Amino acid sequence: MAASSKKSPEEELKDINEELKTMGFDNMGEYLAAMQKNVKKMANLQRDGAKMAGVLKNCNKCQSVGEKRCTGCFLVWYCGRDCxxxxxxxxxxxxxxxxxxxEEVEFMELAKYVTAISLDQKEGCEAHHGIRTGPKVAQFVVKVQIALDGSDGMLVYNKDRDVQYTMSYKSSLGNKIKQQIENNDFMSIKKGYFYSIIRDGKNLINPQILPPETW
Structure with a gap:
């Protein structure tokens, strides 16, 4: 019987490390750090472009810097109450x-907890388990991450991580969000930012993609 050509995990890891060295990285950590740096740089460039185009924090009336969202749609900015x-x-x-x-979010029912890891230079590493939907405010931006392996289940969470759940891209809302991300995924990172509100105990998301955040 012919020997199997499948490589062992150790051999595959060795191949990955050798490929990383040809790219100028000594290990996966250096590569991921460089990727994250480029992602943040691209996000800043896109946000600068959005500001120049007048779609990010520009007063909808006078076009000056806006720091107050419309409390109806939450997507339009104003510099103050008068405008x-x-x-x-x-x-x-x-x-x-x-x-x-x-649209209302349809939470996925999971057989096991979802675990998300957040890294912070000051706070270190923190793990978050399960579905958490207890935000301090009722309106916030959420990041939606499509599964990198192509499986169903998009991870949704806000900056403070006090909102975290998984939704299916097969749902009506999930499909719209997935399409928005794929149509605007210039760096192939499979994630996008959207505005979410909680109304009458229900999580709602507007499927219109927002300019990227840096978190």
């Missing part, structure tokens, strides 16, 4: 249309 009030007649119909686009 928001003056622009309401112009924004009212679009606001209603945007609010209708928020």
């Amino acid at each position: 928001q009030s003056q622009d309401w007649a112009n924004h009212k119909e679009d606001c209603k249309k945007t609010r209708k686009k928020y």
Whole structure:
């Protein structure tokens, strides 16, 4: 019987390390750190481009820097209450249309806990287990990560990690979000940012992709 040509885990790891060396990295840690640095750099460039295009934190009325979101759609910015009030007649119909686009999240029922690891230079490494949906605020940006191995189950969480769950890309909302990510995935990292709200105890997400965050 012919011997199996399948490599052992040790041999596969050796091949990976040799390939990394040809790319100028001594180990996987260096490679991942460089990738993360490039991802953040690209995110900053995209955010700068969004600011120049007037779609990121620009007052919808006077076009100056906006720090206040519309509390109806949460996707439009204003510099203050005066501009928001003056622009309401112009924004009212679009606001209603945007609010209708928020869809309820269908949580996946998992046989085992989802574990996510967050790394912070000051706090170190922290593991988060299971579905957590207890945010400090009712409106926030979430990151949606498509499974890198192509399996179903997109991990969703906010910056503070007090919201964390998995949703299927086979659901109506999940499919729209997956398409948005794939159509805007310039670095092949399979993730995107979206605005989420909690209303009447339900998690809702607007499937319109946002400019990338740096977290």
